[in-house]
Amino acid sequence: MPPSASVDPETPASPSGNLTAxxxxxLQSQFGGGARPVxxxxxxxxxxxxxxxxxxxxxxxxxxLIDSLIRENxxxxxxIKALSEQVALAEHHADxxxxxxxLNRRAFLRDLGRAMGDSRRYGxxxxxxxxxxxxxxxxxxxxGHAAGDKALIHIAEMLNANVRxxxxxxxxGGDEFAILLRHAxxxxxxIKAQKLExxxxxxxxxxQGLYLRVGGSFGVRAYDGQASAEEWIAEADAAMFMVxxxxx
Numbered sequence: 001m002p003p004s005a006s007v008d009p010e011t012p013a014s015p016s017g018n019l020t021a022x023x024x025x026x027l028q029s030q031f032g033g034g035a036r037p038v039x040x041x042x043x044x045x046x047x048x049x050x051x052x053x054x055x056x057x058x059x060x061x062x063x064x065l066i067d068s069l070i071r072e073n074x075x076x077x078x079x080i081k082a083l084s085e086q087v088a089l090a091e092h093h094a095d096x097x098x099x100x101x102x103l104n105r106r107a108f109l110r111d112l113g114r115a116m117g118d119s120r121r122y123g124x125x126x127x128x129x130x131x132x133x134x135x136x137x138x139x140x141x142x143x144g145h146a147a148g149d150k151a152l153i154h155i156a157e158m159l160n161a162n163v164r165x166x167x168x169x170x171x172x173g174g175d176e177f178a179i180l181l182r183h184a185x186x187x188x189x190x191i192k193a194q195k196l197e198x199x200x201x202x203x204x205x206x207x208q209g210l211y212l213r214v215g216g217s218f219g220v221r222a223y224d225g226q227a228s229a230e231e232w233i234a235e236a237d238a239a240m241f242m243v244x245x246x247x248x
Contacts, residue, residue: 097171099149100156108170111180112229118182119223126182126223127189129196130236131159132244133175134215147207151214154205162196178233186222193218217244 095107103111115126133155140148152175159169159179168180179196181189197218204211219240226232 097156100152100171101160102156102177103168103170105170105172108168108172108178108180109229109233111168111170112232115180115182116223116226116229116232120225124183125185126180127184127186128221128223128232128236129179129181129189129193130219130221130233130240131155131177131179131196131216132237132240134217134244136175136214139212139214143207143210143212147212150205150207151212154203155200155214155216158199158203159196162199163192172233176237178236186220189220189222193220217247219243 095103097104102108112128115124118124119126133151136148136151139151152171155177156169156171159177163169163179163181166182170178170180172178179192181192184192197216200214200216204213206212217240219236219238219242221232221236221239223232226235
């Protein structure tokens with residue numbers, strides 16, 4: 001019987017199939033000759049956790065492209081919002097008086113034209129109330145243009161506070177204002193003009209610690225087939241002049 005071979009407990013067998021030195025010695029003593037070479041398999045290192053598996057390159061590129069498109073979409077929406085706000089602000093400045101919270105002459109004429117069209121098409125009544133301030137020049141001359149500006153703003157705010165939502169208030173130039181009353185006949189418009197005149201006479205505005213007052217005269221003219229908005233304004237202006245002349 002061949003002597004029993006002992007396996008070195010300190011040298012475990014290789015898990016990859018390689019023979020230990022003690023096992024090779026045992027084979028040599030039993031069968032003679034050198035140990036036959038044993039083929040060993042070399043295992044590749046495991047892929048790193050961050051490496052993409054074969055064929056995953058396109059999904060990674062697709063996700064990067066999607067993320068880029070999302071960011072671009074957010075940027076474009078922000079740009080569109082900013083441009084929309086700029087357009088709205090430009091339209092506001094184009095339609096409104098530079099000093100007072102009223103429509104400018106161009107925008108007011110546009111509203112008059114629309115009201116005239118509705119009256120011709122649907123028979124809706126509409127009236128124009130024309131206001132010319134009294135004593136405005138003396139305020140400018142006595143207290144300066146800053147006081148005159150405050151007077152104009154005060155008048156505009158008073159007019160806006162005393163008309164309906166669908167009506168229009170415009171500054172036609174200098175100290176002249178007009179109010180378009182939609183769905184109102186001449187009797188309703190005259191009552192409105194009387195109320196506005198009362199508000200104007202009791203109202204004051206503050207300038208450098210002083211409380212100043214400015215009066216005004218109102219003329220009323222209903223829409224009655226006038227050929228143009230400018231003609232309608234001229235007729236309301238003439239009615240205002242007759243009121244001012246009669247009150248002197």
